[in-house]
Amino acid sequence: MFQKLILSIVVLLISTNSFAQSKSLLSEEELSEAKVYTNIDKALKKAAEVYILDLSSQGIDKLPKTITRFRNLQKLILTDNQLTEFPPELARMKKLQTIYVDSNQIETLYLNTSDSRSFQNLENLYVGFNPLKAIPENVKNIDLMMVSLAGCKYLDINRVFTSLASINTLEQLDLSYLNLDTIPWEVVNLYGLTTLDLSANPAMEWDTSIAFLSQSKSIEEIILKHNKLVEISESFKKFKNLQVLDLSYNDKLSLRQVLDVTKGIEQLNSLNLSHCEIRELPKSIGEQKKLWDLYLQHNRLTRVPIELGNLEELENINLSYNDISELPEEFGSLQSLEKIYISNNPLEFLPKDMESLNDLKYIELPKESLSKDIKKSLKKMWPYAKIKYVENNIDE
Structure with missing residues (x-):
């Protein structure tokens, strides 16, 4: 009887341990809040708790075999090191979703997929800015969703697509x-x-x-x-x-x-025209009526045309880092606006019509140019929105 009890306890402990090891991956939201470890020795002391390991720019030419102790690791960043080969140990790390090995010295991308469990959860592979000459055909055996080949100038791009075209999951x-x-x-x-x-x-x-x-x-x-x-x-x-x-x-x-x-x-619902040296928005901006997002930051705008008020579906606009001193009353017609970014502008007031922006959730404003009285009035204008005042920075 006693032996059966001991056996049952052992089985239970093994089952519990197996369940703990096989627990599901962190969601994207959970992963975004996870601690980022940057020192491998310190991380090894809490190996089971490490989900993100950033070892970028540490002069690494070979990964230690202890890397496999991070059984829950989902994101590994090895950017800007001295690696000359793709670390073979990574194939055995079942929970890895994202691998960055960009900006190294890797000429051959050897991906061991002989075991069906290799790269079981790998989705994102960043191998850019390496002297790669080819992509192995067995890359098709990995359910990749994102591949970055940025800056791999030695690749025969047509041959590369023989391999990439076989990845049915690539997005x-x-x-x-x-x-x-x-x-x-x-x-x-x-x-x-x-x-x-x-x-x-x-x-x-x-x-x-x-x-x-x-x-x-x-x-x-x-x-x-x-x-x-x-x-x-x-x-x-x-x-x-x-x-x-x-x-x-x-x-x-x-x-x-x-x-x-x-x-x-x-x-089309999102248009990015930031960093384009734009000095004036033509009236035809008002014809982009399907836009939800418009990015105009880091330009040389001094005014916003009244026609912008025609973008009734616009939810997000970024006008930061310009030279805008006032907004037109028609800005209040943008009834769908949820986020406004207009910091780093010599803005001294906001048009009263903007108080009708009932869907506003977030606004970034210049800290220096707006008076205390205006700041108080804005709290009453948008009681449920987050208002952030940003100090002016030099536009690089």
Whole structure:
């Protein structure tokens, strides 16, 4: 009887331990609140509690085998080190979701997928800015959702897509800083692809490439930062599901031409024109009536046209880091606004009509230029909104 009792207790302990080890992954929200460990020796003392390990810029040329002790690790950051190979130990870390090995010295990406349990939960792989020459075909055995190849200039991009096109789960692809002049035709065959980053490819033949990309029925977001764009292709109007367009850091843009094109993009709801040296918003900004998000921070605006008040669906606007001293009364017509960012402007007052913005949840304002009386009145104007006053910083 006593032996049976002992046996039952042992079985129970083993079961409990197995359950603890197999507990589910932290959600994105839980992970965002988890502690980030940056010292591997200190982290090893609490190995079971480590979900995020950031070992970036520590001169690491080889990972210690003790890395496998972090059985609950979901995010590993090894950016900017001296690694020459992809750490083979990572294949055995079943809970890893995100791996950053960008900005190292990795020439060959060896991914051991011989065991069906290898990279069991891996979704996001950042291998950019390495002297990679190829992507292994067995990458298709991993259910990746995001791959970054940014800055891998030695890659034969057409051969790469032989491997990437086989990843049925792929949703996000970063092809920035690759000196591309055309889009590989296989991109359109990535039927689940929603986000494509083509930033810093200024030699791209854009009219041809965008016309080709517009055949995709899945793409929802295109990022085109740092491309020295002057105009954008009329073919953008052919996209059926494009919702987000990021044109930031293109300081030669013909804004009137851009707005003429974007108003014709059927599903577009987010437009980023930050860091574009914009001095004046044309009246046609009022024709972008489907926008939910408009980013105009870090420009040279001195005024906001009254036509902006026509954007009745706008929920979020960022006008910070400009030279705006007043907002038009029509700003109060933006009844859907939930977030306003207008810090780092010489703003001295807000129009009274803005008190009708009943959905406002958050607003960032300049700390220095608004008087104490105005600040008090704003508390009464928006009793349920979070009001944050930001000190002026030099716009870099």
